[in-house]
Amino acid sequence: MKFDKAAGPNPTDAKKIIGQPHDRLDGPLKVAGRARYAYEFHDEAPNAAYGFILGAGIAKGRITALDVAAAEKAPGVLLVMTHENAPKQRFKPGESSPQLHNPEIYHYDQAIAFVVAETFEQARAAARLIRVDYSREVGSYDLDKARATATVPTHYNGDNSDTAVGDLDAALASAPVTLEVEYRTPSQSHAMMEPHATMALWEGDRLTVYTAHQMLHWAKRDIANTLGIPQSRVRVVSNYVGGGFGSKLVGYGDLTLSALAARQLGRPVKVALTRAQIFNHTSQRSATIQRIRLGAGRDGRLTAIAHEDWSGNLPPERAGNTGAPSENACFQTRLLYAGANRMTATRQARLDLAPGYAMRAPGEAVGLLALENAMDEMAEKLGLDPVEFRILNDIQHDPEVGPERPFSNRRLVECLRLGAERFGWNRRNPKPGQMRDGDWLIGYGVASAIRDNLVTASHARVRLLPGGRLRVESAMTDIGTGSYTIMGQTAAEMLGLPLSAVEVRLGDTNFPEAAGSGGSWGANSATSGVYAACMALRAKLAARAGVNAEGVSFADGHLVSDGRRVPLADLAQDQEIQAEAGIEFGDLTKTFAQASFGAHFCEVGVDRYTAEVRVRRMLTVASCGRILNPKTARSQCLGGMTMGIGAALMEELVVDKRLGFFVNHDLAEYHVPVHADIPDLDVIFLEGDEDANSSPLKARGVGELGICGVGAAVTNAIYNATGVRVRDYPVTLDKLLEGMPIPTI
Amino acid sequence: MRAFTYQRAESPQEAAAAVAARPDARFIAGGTNLLDLMKVDVERPGHLVDISRLGLDQINATPEGGLRIGAFFRNTDLASHPQVRRDYAVLSRALLAGASGQLRNMATTGGNLLQRSRCPYFYDTAMPCNKRAPGSGCAALEGFSRNLAILGVSNQCISQHPSDMAVAMRLLDAVVETVDADGTRRDIPIADFHRLPGETPHIETVLNHGELITAVRLPAPLGGHHSYRKVRDRASYAFASVSVAMVRGDGVQRIAFGGIGTKPWRVEAAEALSSPDAIADQVLADARPTDENRFKLALVRRTLTAALADHPAGEGTR
């Protein structure tokens, strides 16, 4: 099914099941420990041997000597693989993931040896007996230093690294009020719950990998490319995935090495990365430096907007299958506010750290940390309320293109107004440092949120089984988001069945290829794939019932046509009826600017003695098209808000700029928020949101919108509380202390 | 983790003898620190002696009116013990400010005193670290040192002592009781128990190899207000950037600090002073911060000010 014109009325509009807050279908399985993750396919891949990856202890250079004799002789060891004996692999940047293919060290904790043994402990102990000599090279680890040599990236989000409209310099020169600021955001780690893990099993020349992955057809392509075998001989299974946030869009050492070793040993091999390995062996969100220049008239209307960013990465040929994208922090600035004269530019420097790659809302998540703080700074310069300043600069079309490219649906102003009302924004004192609660300095902050709406092809098979139950099969993944549930809801709605009559099977490349989970395109695209398959099944059922497909409807387990009601169970009495179809998207995302919007409101307390910051409450109002399931969507937003609070206050991969690695590589020292950091969070979705230009489901992406802008609402609140503006994330207490007077007693 | 043998000792002296007999042997108590370090290959014991069944899980009143806390008494139990909460509230609060519920359920009094460095380089065997590999150098001195010590540091090591409990013990003048392989017992005042890094940062206490902590003894209660103020980078489950333990009132003023010293820090001479600035000036007189942890100077002063403001002198209720 091709989606190339706005959706008209369709069966999903009934919203009897779609749009209802159903509990997650996979909830009971997970609570009971029966949802199996990649490392747990004991029956399918029995007697698996355990692999342990030894990582490089230097950041850049080459291996000059390896002594594996002790490791090979260690108890239980079956195989020690290094670049000296690893099978030949193929390399295609961005589409393969060879390991141990040469003696070069590209980054710290890159795989340099792989030990397989009867137990995990044996493999790990043996790996530590391997002696390695390196010749070290000087690397580049400091973005500030590398910035001067940054160039136009070869791979970035969006369609262009540089954009320019109007005459920015003239507009800035003549604007009565201007602002020029530079912000910094650090590298961050995805820190999802489930570590990267794979079990690999060969049956003849056919490979099955049970792996933790967000995007199964990419995994299949990458592993087939790496091993030099046809994709048709690879099956990838990822039934349940314990979070990914982008990290699992590509595979790492566990995927390739388990497959290589299992083939060599003729036995299944399983590998899970240790928590420490996740920080330097896999990928990370690149640090950025961002310069923002704004110009406005005294009336508060922006006349000039410039946003430039610098990030760093390995060269693509060293960045595995990530392709070494730049962190395009300017992307949202092209769409968010009006302003006739504007430019953005993205530059990338070389850094010899773990590959920089997509992490939840790549680009916007850090871009908005800078832009939405700059907007707060500008509002203060203009003497305007930050909410009103944003509303004043709302625009209903793509500001780079003009009215010929309108937004499909943009309700940012409503988000801001409703949020301000519900939050009690009018209680805010615009002058910093005026609100107090005992020893807490209180501040309120606001930020806008925008996240591009992405859609991508997705397929599904629906089977009406004898007995009348419906089964949905798709290679879509559920990384904890609710895919099972909303795809089941879609099928139930389309065929007039209760959700309890629908089974959903996901996460297997034996099923039709699907959107996968990334870029917030999953929910909208995958349910559209189910919609297409259900439309095809409805036509088949009508034919089986001998009625015209036009005018037929499905309700209460029946096909209904001209007053005739046929139980679905009767139609599939002897033989199941199935249909497979998919959705392909045309160019409506070009015709219309499409994005989800939101507004975040935050209250913080800052201890007047110690500068400890505590978020006291937060409200997000979001406009994301039709909400397919308010419960799972709300959970996505709560997770994003939590992550945004982390980005504002604590998350930072600390680079040792001499030794070239992320030093704080465990969860004791890489801080993400704990329960005590997260207070009352509230989410409101705007009523009646539907986006007919987005998909047949009229939905848009939710998952990443939740994080976009959150951190800026927090740091704007910190400024309101203290009068200290920190332009270097995260805002830890040491950065506030200097600007805060010591209370006397 | 490398292969090791395991033994369950039957008496404190037998445990001490078992460890003394092998240079690569270690006691294992709650295991929350030791096992972590074994998994990352920092600790490599060949033999573990389990001290969980030696009767060290008792807590008793002493004839002097204080408490004797068995070395295997769990952190959770200690924090919630009614007499500790009533008479040594600073200890209860310090314990509850540390780690997480799950860890405190396992962690023991002896193990907590002996927990090792949280310096990230100490945890990474690919990096130089004098504490882990004597003579290899100190990666933190010019590296990531934001949370490390500013007092008691040397050119060999600047790791802070991470324990919260030990700060309260220092404040309370606790005494560490030990036994060794031949049954010799000794009492070690807490002030003398931890060593400064000096030239030998890998030697952290005055204990001999195989010397077992059997108990920690608290003198009779001090009275006064008890407080433990811990400042850190998130609301819970993080090591102290700075902590201030304080007992004040009933004619007493005692202050000890965590997060800033290479051992639990207390400057008795400063306790007679009354203004926060005077106290801070004296405590910090010999501070040697790095660029990254210089903020702790201001933070100590401010946290101390907050703690003093919370508990005006002269009021005698706990």
Ligand SMILES: Cc1cc2nc3c(=O)[nH]c(=O)nc-3n(C[C@H](O)[C@H](O)[C@H](O)COP(=O)(O)OP(=O)(O)OC[C@H]3O[C@@H](n4cnc5c(N)ncnc54)[C@H](O)[C@@H]3O)c2cc1C
């Ligand atoms: C993620 C994390 C966060 C933490 N946060 C904090 C925090 O905020 N504040 C804090 O104070 N602590 C914190 N801790 C540390 C925790 O308090 C210690 O791990 C715990 O107290 C150690 O006690 P244990 O009984 O488990 O010791 P073990 O791990 O069993 O032993 C530690 C050491 O002591 C030796 N030992 C144990 N008992 C004796 C004895 N009786 N005699 C002689 N030697 C002995 C062992 O041989 C070993 O070398 C944290 C730990 C973790 C893992």
Ligand code: SF4
């Ligand atoms: S500060 Fe101490 S623990 Fe840290 S690297 Fe230096 S010697 Fe090792």
